[in-house]
Amino acid sequence: xxYIGVDLGGTGIKxxxxxxxxxxxxKDSCPTRVKDGxxxxxxxxxxxxxxxxxxxxxxxxxxxxIGIGSPGAIDDKNGVVIFSxxxxxxxxxxxxxxxxxxxxxxxxxxxxxxxxxxxxxxxNDDSIEDFVAVTLGTGVGGGIIxxxxxxxxxxxxxxxxxxxxxVMNGEPCTCGKRGCWEAYASATAIIxxxxxxxxxxxxxxxxxxxxxxxxxxxxxxxxxxxxxxxKIGDMVVKNYVQAVAEGIINIVNAIQPQVVVIGGGVSKEGxxxxxxxxxxxxxxxxxxxxxxxxxxxxxxxxxxxxxxxAAFLGK
Amino acid sequence: xxYIGVDLGGTGIKxxxxxxxxxxxxKDSCPTRVKDGxxxxxxxxxxxxxxxxxxxxxxxxxxxxIGIGSPGAIDDKNGVVIFSxxxxxxxxxxxxxxxxxxxxxxxxxxxxxxxxxxxxxxxNDDSIEDFVAVTLGTGVGGGIIxxxxxxxxxxxxxxxxxxxxxVMNGEPCTCGKRGCWEAYASATAIIxxxxxxxxxxxxxxxxxxxxxxxxxxxxxxxxxxxxxxxKIGDMVVKNYVQAVAEGIINIVNAIQPQVVVIGGGVSKEGxxxxxxxxxxxxxxxxxxxxxxxxxxxxxxxxxxxxxxxAAFLGK
Numbered sequence: 001x002x003y004i005g006v007d008l009g010g011t012g013i014k015x016x017x018x019x020x021x022x023x024x025x026x027k028d029s030c031p032t033r034v035k036d037g038x039x040x041x042x043x044x045x046x047x048x049x050x051x052x053x054x055x056x057x058x059x060x061x062x063x064x065x066i067g068i069g070s071p072g073a074i075d076d077k078n079g080v081v082i083f084s085x086x087x088x089x090x091x092x093x094x095x096x097x098x099x100x101x102x103x104x105x106x107x108x109x110x111x112x113x114x115x116x117x118x119x120x121x122x123x124n125d126d127s128i129e130d131f132v133a134v135t136l137g138t139g140v141g142g143g144i145i146x147x148x149x150x151x152x153x154x155x156x157x158x159x160x161x162x163x164x165x166x167v168m169n170g171e172p173c174t175c176g177k178r179g180c181w182e183a184y185a186s187a188t189a190i191i192x193x194x195x196x197x198x199x200x201x202x203x204x205x206x207x208x209x210x211x212x213x214x215x216x217x218x219x220x221x222x223x224x225x226x227x228x229x230x231k232i233g234d235m236v237v238k239n240y241v242q243a244v245a246e247g248i249i250n251i252v253n254a255i256q257p258q259v260v261v262i263g264g265g266v267s268k269e270g271x272x273x274x275x276x277x278x279x280x281x282x283x284x285x286x287x288x289x290x291x292x293x294x295x296x297x298x299x300x301x302x303x304x305x306x307x308x309x310a311a312f313l314g315k
Numbered sequence: 316x317x318y319i320g321v322d323l324g325g326t327g328i329k330x331x332x333x334x335x336x337x338x339x340x341x342k343d344s345c346p347t348r349v350k351d352g353x354x355x356x357x358x359x360x361x362x363x364x365x366x367x368x369x370x371x372x373x374x375x376x377x378x379x380x381i382g383i384g385s386p387g388a389i390d391d392k393n394g395v396v397i398f399s400x401x402x403x404x405x406x407x408x409x410x411x412x413x414x415x416x417x418x419x420x421x422x423x424x425x426x427x428x429x430x431x432x433x434x435x436x437x438x439n440d441d442s443i444e445d446f447v448a449v450t451l452g453t454g455v456g457g458g459i460i461x462x463x464x465x466x467x468x469x470x471x472x473x474x475x476x477x478x479x480x481x482v483m484n485g486e487p488c489t490c491g492k493r494g495c496w497e498a499y500a501s502a503t504a505i506i507x508x509x510x511x512x513x514x515x516x517x518x519x520x521x522x523x524x525x526x527x528x529x530x531x532x533x534x535x536x537x538x539x540x541x542x543x544x545x546k547i548g549d550m551v552v553k554n555y556v557q558a559v560a561e562g563i564i565n566i567v568n569a570i571q572p573q574v575v576v577i578g579g580g581v582s583k584e585g586x587x588x589x590x591x592x593x594x595x596x597x598x599x600x601x602x603x604x605x606x607x608x609x610x611x612x613x614x615x616x617x618x619x620x621x622x623x624x625a626a627f628l629g630k
Contacts, residue, residue: 073602073603073606082606083602083603083605083606085603090605129469130468130469144569144570146461151570152571153445153570153571153572154444154445154571154572154573155571155606155607155608156571156606157568157571157601157602157606157608158569158570158571159569160568160569160601160602161568161569163564163568163601164479164564164565164568164569165481165561165562165564165565166480166481166483167482167483168481168482168485168499168557168558168561170483175599175601176598176599177564177599177601184483242483243483246480246483247480249478249479249480249492250479250480250565250569251569253472253475253476253478253479254459254473254474254475254476254479254565254566254569254570255459255466255468255473255569255570256467256468256469256470256471256472256473257468257469258469283491284490284491284492286472286475286478286490286492287388287398287472287475288388288398288400290398290405291388291397291398291470291471291472292470293470293472
């Protein structure tokens with residue numbers, strides 16, 4: 001059997017055919033025609049799915065279900081997007097619309113939650129029941145898996161861990177509050193701090209790298225400077241590591257998942273990021289060191305997590 | 316049927332006989348002999364239970380189960396206290412020991428989680444599945460109810476919401492980290508800020524109240540000054556309200572429980588506390604105002620929550 005996974009984004013739609021093991025057999029994409037409304041968007045999805053089916057020579061009988069990961073608050077019982085600012089969706093019956101094209105079960109989940117579900121299945125470890133995935137990208141996203149299922153809360157909006165507060169009255173966040181984790185642990189945040197450090201310490205190697213890049217920092221700049229022995233790069237990375245770790249401690253202290261994975265662009269730093277985060281979490285999470293706590297790992301699926309997780313909504 | 320609830324604290328043990336409706340029919344207490352070890356502690360519990368049974372003329376047949384709320388990390392499947400600093404417990408088989416005295420099911424839960432379970436049952440609303448109770452006392456405690464059950468995480472330590480961070484590198488917390496919610500939203504914290512304000516603004520009414528009280532503030536001082544129109548009292552309360560609300564936002568954004576109740580000493584301020592907290596949470600929690608979010612309520616059981624929740628561990 002195959003599972004169709006749809007990763008619906010604000011600018012593009014990625015669709016994959018996923019096998020039982022969670023491997024994407026084939027994928028394709030199309031733009032998201034936000035202005036044309038959800039019916040056209042679902043029509044576009046159906047065309048991509050049909051072309052993937054044709055390409056792979058798959059019949060409807062071989063398709064188990066279709067899963068759609070969408071931004072916003074989701075009513076997963078009814079397959080409705082309650083609200084999505086990016087997509088201009090307001091109580092959109094996505095599952096019902098998709099069923100007009102395919103006589104298959106259709107599931108809808110929040111996109112970040114789907115990515116978390118994908119990473120959860122990628123662990124391939126049945127003993128893990130409670131799990132959190134964190135994505136350090138433009139923002140900080142995440143998803144909570146409880147009892148092996150996406151945890152959505154009563155209103156479909158649980159798992160917005162990027163908007164847990166880290167610094168009361170701190171940096172402004174896109175959500176309207178100040179000091180959210182996202183405002184300190186996102187790629188956007190480390191870029192901001194890198195550029196700030198470059199201005200404050202113009203003789204540093206960080207400043208040189210920023211200057212060479214036309215005055216812009218990237219999520220990598222401070223890490224590169226740190227590895228080259230630059231003290232200012234080291235400072236920026238250490239502050240960033242603390243911010244990432246403090247947010248993970250919040251999750252660990254509240255929920256105590258067995259495993260937390262870190263994904264997103266910044267996580268490509270790999271061991272250089274996760275090792276110091278792990279040390280900080282071990283030292284400062286609540287409770288004695290004799291009690292086993294969440295294991296921190298790097299995410300493994302990259303950008304495919306959303307497709308795979310959406311596909312496995314029906315698994 | 317009756318349910319026996321044991322609220323095991325670091326200095327005293329409170330035990331109650333609870334009926335089906337969650338009313339304590341009779342209760343009694345004894346000191347906690349920490350230094351004599353857990354076997355003596357359980358023996359003391361058994362004697363209090365027997366005296367309550369005798370007083371009420373209840374037979375063993377009328378007792379459904381015995382529940383014990385204990386500080387620390389709990390293995391609830393086996394009724395073992397994995398660790399408790401206050402009680403000097405290290406893998407203590409509390410349920411097994413209690414069964415030597417009573418041939419009844421014995422359940423063990425974390426004390427803060429039991430208090431949350433008590434408040435949950437007090438809601439008496441079967442439509443509520445996910446719920447969080449927050450206790451603003453000497454520290455900030457809490458418990459998470461998910462799917463109508465205490466949520467403990469895989470290691471028995473979930474729900475330590477008082478040690479979610481609020482201010483990175485902020486006030487030192489008893490847990491060894493800095494800036495925990497507890498360090499800003501506990502009674503201890505508002506007392507600290509009240510006394511600090513009194514020192515900084517010696518002409519304020521807050522300062523006068525602190526002086527009249529021998530140089531000490533209480534959890535009430537700033538609220539009293541605020542009600543009397545004192546600007547400094549108002550400032551202390553507003554900062555405290557923000558701290559309480561920001562922690563609740565963290566819970567709401569991550570878990571989206573249907574109801575959050577606030578208990579503990581400071582919650583006795585009632586509407587003067589909860590109304591501004593509610594407004595702040597509504598304004599700054601993530602997502603559009605069109606999506607229903609957690610309802611904030613005052614806890615109703617006071618100090619009895621622990622006994623009732625422990626009793627209902629077996630319900």
